[in-house]
Amino acid sequence: MYIVQIASECAPVIKAGGLGDVVYGLSRELENRGHCVELILPKYDCMRYDHIWGLHDAFMNLWVPWYGGAIHCSVYCGWVHGRLCFFIEPHSGDNFFNRGCYYGCNDDNMRFAFFSKAALEFLLQSNKRPDVIHCHDWQTGLVPVMLYEMYKYHGMEYQRVCYTIHNFKHQGFAGVDTLWATGLNRESYYFQSDKLQDNFNPFALNFMKGGITYSNAVTTVSPHHAWEARYTDIGYGLGHTLHLHQDKFTGVLNGIDCDFWNPKIDRYIPSHYTKDNFEEKAKNKKALRERLLLQDVDKPIIAYIGRLDEQKGVHLVHHTIYYALQNAAQFVLLGSATESGINNHFRHEKNFLNSNPDVHLELGFNEELSHLIYAGADMIIVPSNYEPCGLTQMIGLKYGTVPIVRGVGGLVNTVFDKDYDQTKPPEERNGYVFYQSDYHALESALERALKLWYNNPEEFRKLAIQGMEYDYSWNNPGAEYVEIYDHIRHKW
Ligand code: ADP
Numbered sequence: 001m002y003i004v005q006i007a008s009e010c011a012p013v014i015k016a017g018g019l020g021d022v023v024y025g026l027s028r029e030l031e032n033r034g035h036c037v038e039l040i041l042p043k044y045d046c047m048r049y050d051h052i053w054g055l056h057d058a059f060m061n062l063w064v065p066w067y068g069g070a071i072h073c074s075v076y077c078g079w080v081h082g083r084l085c086f087f088i089e090p091h092s093g094d095n096f097f098n099r100g101c102y103y104g105c106n107d108d109n110m111r112f113a114f115f116s117k118a119a120l121e122f123l124l125q126s127n128k129r130p131d132v133i134h135c136h137d138w139q140t141g142l143v144p145v146m147l148y149e150m151y152k153y154h155g156m157e158y159q160r161v162c163y164t165i166h167n168f169k170h171q172g173f174a175g176v177d178t179l180w181a182t183g184l185n186r187e188s189y190y191f192q193s194d195k196l197q198d199n200f201n202p203f204a205l206n207f208m209k210g211g212i213t214y215s216n217a218v219t220t221v222s223p224h225h226a227w228e229a230r231y232t233d234i235g236y237g238l239g240h241t242l243h244l245h246q247d248k249f250t251g252v253l254n255g256i257d258c259d260f261w262n263p264k265i266d267r268y269i270p271s272h273y274t275k276d277n278f279e280e281k282a283k284n285k286k287a288l289r290e291r292l293l294l295q296d297v298d299k300p301i302i303a304y305i306g307r308l309d310e311q312k313g314v315h316l317v318h319h320t321i322y323y324a325l326q327n328a329a330q331f332v333l334l335g336s337a338t339e340s341g342i343n344n345h346f347r348h349e350k351n352f353l354n355s356n357p358d359v360h361l362e363l364g365f366n367e368e369l370s371h372l373i374y375a376g377a378d379m380i381i382v383p384s385n386y387e388p389c390g391l392t393q394m395i396g397l398k399y400g401t402v403p404i405v406r407g408v409g410g411l412v413n414t415v416f417d418k419d420y421d422q423t424k425p426p427e428e429r430n431g432y433v434f435y436q437s438d439y440h441a442l443e444s445a446l447e448r449a450l451k452l453w454y455n456n457p458e459e460f461r462k463l464a465i466q467g468m469e470y471d472y473s474w475n476n477p478g479a480e481y482v483e484i485y486d487h488i489r490h491k492w
Contacts, residue, residue, distance in 0.1 A: 001035045001485060003027075004130040006119045008102065008112060008139040010041055012367065013051040013080045016102050017307060018254070018391050019136060019166045022221070025257040026134075026481060027083050029474035033482060038128075040119045042111075043076060043087035045098040052078040058086060059126050064118045066092075067181050073118055075126075088118045104338070109174040109207070110181065112139035117182050119143065120151050123159075132485045134162045138172030141211030142182065145196065148214045149184060160488040162481070163215035164252075165208065167388055168229055168236045169311065172207030173198060179205070194244075199237045212241050216488035218249045219481075221389035222410030226251030234386050234409075252481060253413055254389040255474035261374070261395045268371035273400075275468045278461060281375065281400055288376030291369075294330055295357035300453045301330045302446075303377035303401070305370050305392050308337035308346055308363075313406065316383035316442050321349065321359060323443060327450055330358040332373055336365050374399040378460075379449055383434075383442055387411050393431070397467035402460070403431040404445050414472065418463055419448060430467035 005027055011020035027037045049055070058077035063070040071092045078085060090096050096111045105111060116135075120143060123130070135143045144161040151159075176187050190196045190205060195213060198206040212218050220226050226249065229235040230242045242249050259265070263281070264274050270287045273280035289296050302324050304317050317333065324331040337343040343363070350361040362369060374380070380396035382405040389410030393403040397414070405411040416424045417433040434445040452460045 001132060001482070001489070002130045003030055003035055003037045003132045003134060003485065004123065004128065005037065005039045005134045005136070006116070006140050006143055007039065007136040008042060008115070010039055010080060010083070010085060012048060013085070014041060014044060014047045014102060018221075018389065021257065021391055022164075022166065022254050023136060024080070024083065025255055025474050026478065028257065029255065029478035030481070031083070033478060035482070037083065038130075039080075039083055039085040040122065041085055041087050042097045042115050043089035044102060046100050046102070052080055052085070054078050055087075059122065062088070062118065062122055062125060064090070064114070064121045065183050066114065066117070071114070071118075073122075075122055086122065088115065088122065090114065090118065109172055109178060112172065113142055113174065113178050113182055113207075116140050116142040117146060120146055120156075124151060124154055124156060129156065130159060131489050132160050132162055134164065134481075135211065135215070136164050137166050138170050138208045138211070141172055141207030141209075142178075143211070144214035144216075145210040146182060146184065160217075160485075161215040162217045162219065162484055162488065163211040165211075165218065165220045165229075165388075168208070168220075168234060168238060171198075171209070171236065171238070173201070173204045174207065175204065199240060206238075209238060209241050212238065212245055212249075216248065217484050218242075218245060219252045219484065220249075221251070222253045222413045223251035224412040225388045225409040228386070228409060250484070252477050252484070253410060253472075254391065254394075255477045256391060256394050256398065256472055258398070258473040261371075261398055263375055263399050266371055266375065268368045269375040271375075273375075275400070275465045278400060278465060278468075284372065284375035285377070288332070288372050289330075291372060292332060292360040292362070293357075294332070294360055299328055299330050299358070300378040300450065301332055301376065302379045302381060302404075303332045303334075303373050304381050305334045305373055306382070308335040308342050309339060311385055311387075313383035313385050313437060314342055314345075316406075316437065316439070317381065318345075318349070319439050319442060320381050320383070320446065321353070321361075323446055325356070325358055327446070328454075329450055332359070332377060333361045334366060334370055334373055336363060374401055377401050378453060378464075379404055381446075382406065382411060383437070384408060384411070385437060390414070394472040397430055397470055397472065400464040400468045402449060402464050402467060404449055405431060405433055406437065406441075407433045407435045414470075418452070428466060430463065430470060
């Protein structure tokens with residue numbers, strides 16, 4: 001099969017979060033299964049050019065219709081750790097992708113509407129006719145809309161679209177100007193409740209709703225989150241739309257790239273280990289302490305890695321710092337905040353705790369350090385308010401770092417409580433789960449984990465090894481996506 005992924009991120013060249021990991025990991029898995037995969041991405045000025053091999057001109061004269069005129073674009077091509085990627089660079093006063101950031105601009109909806117249009121125009125003009133186009137999140141929600149309403153009539157009638165939603169919170173709202181810019185025009189047609197009109201604001205177009213409505217298959221990143229999106233407010237107003245399109249909507253759990261996240265071969269950690277020589281993990285713990293200037297004492301290390309924002313349950317992350325310190329544990333945090341209030345809060349905490357030998361707060365994004373933390377910590381907390389899939393708990397499991405998670409979204413599908421899980425026998429349980437988002441619930445799980453670490457180290461070790469035995473690689477999700485692609489390719 002010939003598959004083209006259109007996305008706003010692809011790790012490690014463009015990574016703001018899990019979306020980048022998924023786009024890269026899934027593409028690699030599909031190629032390993034013998035499919036031809038290409039990626040189309042924006043050419044941001046701030047992406048990691050050092051991760052692109054052999055960047056060269058691929059299509060220098062791409063004219064993308066825009067507002068009745070056209071914007072000239074160059075398309076470059078290069079390999080990102082083996083994946084063939086096309087990067088679109090527009091030349092216009094809008095400077096869409098030369099902003100020193102991936103997201104967060106006032107005209108983000110226009111930037112990504114343009115990118116969606118340019119990606120389709122590139123496929124059309126370069127005569128690429130993939131069997132399946134796989135789009136991701138609100139940024140590319142207009143791809144299936146334009147494919148079905150416009151490009152189908154220009155020779156792209158056989159292309160099928162799979163649309164994956166990684167986060168329902170960001171849906172991409174726009175006004176009528178997007179219709180004029182992209183050439184979709186027909187205001188009264190698109191501002192209808194069965195098309196792009198937002199379910200709550202009749203004067204707004206909703207890109208993600210368009211993606212759901214017009215795609216042949218829609219997925220989100222875990223089965224439990226698919227349920228939450230339909231039946232709870234986690235769907236952020238799209239529950240009804242998902243309900244209408246329930247026949248084509250499923251949840252496919254993300255995987256992790258086990259060549260990159262693997263304590264057996266990880267190039268960023270000093271001591272490699274597997275479940276058979278688990279004691280080697282202790283050397284990474286020592287290295288982590290040295291690196292972060294923590295005292296070397298007989299205490300467990302609890303870690304948090306991830307964005308610092310409301311979604312991730314920052315109030316519980318903050319609470320864990322002090323709970324750990326009061327209960328003879330060490331705490332390590334690696335995270336970055338985009339919101340200034342949260343950023344200031346954690347900066348303040350960092351200064352306050354600076355001289356404490358049992359805690360380290362590292363504010364910023366640091367891929368290399370994250371590997372050492374996964375390998376060196378004993379436990380990892382994921383106390384999210386909501387979590388579509390979550391990668392950090394799966395990476396933690398792979399590194400024998402016991403996850404302590406809130407039972408939401410993909411965390412429900414991946415972590416099974418040592419003491420209370422009803423679905424798995426004791427020898428298949430792998431972590432701790434709590435459900436409410438208050439301190440008491442969090443503490444009940446932390447307390448059980450710390451007690452086991454102190455009172456029954458052999459049992460704790462067994463629990464960590466049971467976690468390492470889970471296969472959360474791309475193997476299963478890869479097979480599920482191929483099945484979905486096959487299904488939509490043969491359905492007319
Ligand atoms: P998100 O909601 O951000 O997509 P996920 O759990 O799905 O959360 O994915 C987070 C990914 O980003 C993981 O690979 C994690 O290791 C990585 N990550 C998050 N924050 C940081 C950071 N500050 N430094 C390094 N890696 C990070």
